[in-house]
Amino acid sequence: GAVVSQHPSWVICKSGTSVKIECRSLDFQATTMFWYRQFPKQSLMLMATSNEGSKATYEQGVEKDKFLINHASLTLSTLTVTSAHPEDSSFYICSASIAGLSSYEQYFGPGTRLTVT
Amino acid sequence: GESVGLHLPTLSVQEGDNSIINCAYSNSASDYFIWYKQESGKGPQFIIDIRSNMDKRQGQRVTVLLNKTVKHLSLQIAATQPGDSAVYFCAETLQGGKLIFGQGTELSVKP
Numbered sequence: 001g002a003v004v005s006q007h008p009s010w011v012i013c014k015s016g017t018s019v020k021i022e023c024r025s026l027d028f029q030a031t032t033m034f035w036y037r038q039f040p041k042q043s044l045m046l047m048a049t050s051n052e053g054s055k056a057t058y059e060q061g062v063e064k065d066k067f068l069i070n071h072a073s074l075t076l077s078t079l080t081v082t083s084a085h086p087e088d089s090s091f092y093i094c095s096a097s098i099a100g101l102s103s104y105e106q107y108f109g110p111g112t113r114l115t116v117t
Numbered sequence: 118g119e120s121v122g123l124h125l126p127t128l129s130v131q132e133g134d135n136s137i138i139n140c141a142y143s144n145s146a147s148d149y150f151i152w153y154k155q156e157s158g159k160g161p162q163f164i165i166d167i168r169s170n171m172d173k174r175q176g177q178r179v180t181v182l183l184n185k186t187v188k189h190l191s192l193q194i195a196a197t198q199p200g201d202s203a204v205y206f207c208a209e210t211l212q213g214g215k216l217i218f219g220q221g222t223e224l225s226v227k228p
Binding site for chain 1 (some may be wrong): 125153158159160162182195206212215216217218219220221
């Protein structure tokens with residue numbers, strides 16, 4: 001149980017275009033989802049916290065107009081990288097907490113590799 | 118031995134040996150800590166957790182030690198196997214469930 005999926009698993013896009021990444025909780029409802037970014041050989045950095053039905057909370061230094069997060073249902077959150085540039089190339093990972101349980105337990109998706117050319 | 122690379126410290130061990138991976142955390146108010154294993158190109162995988170009211174917790178082949186005085190965590194892997202080769206991250210939990218990940222250590226197991 002507690003499986004989180006991401007789609008796509010990898011994507012290549014041209015500079016200036018937008019890319020949407022989906023994060024789904026497959027067998028549970030997730031009140032809260034988190035989005036992380038990871039550059040090669042580095043740690044995961046929290047980008048934003050997303051609660052179903054409300055606006056996402058972004059970490060300091062993360063541009064909310066560039067990284068649009070939508071959490072429209074208890075099983076789906078999306079991250080849209082707008083006007084992507086090569087420096088946005090990274091590994092994007094989401095996680096989800098089970099509704100009704102401690103938000104301390106997060107279940108991670110497999111990640112999405114974004115390459116901007 | 119252990120060395121510090123450009124971004125990620127590395128630990129190289131012989132198969133069958135025990136591995137010890139260390140981590141320093143920053144927030145003395147953190148009350149829940151987790152170790153994750155991340156294989157190349159994949160998301161983090163939960164290994165073991167510990168609450169701040171404990172100083173040791175054991176799982177299958179893994180033990181986590183917590184020293185709150187010096188804000189230090191360690192992960193011990195017994196009888197390390199090639200399948201244990203991965204990057205290991207500690208994470209501390211802040212209020213609201215936010216996870217703050219440590220730097221990570223790349224474990225390489227030599228057959």
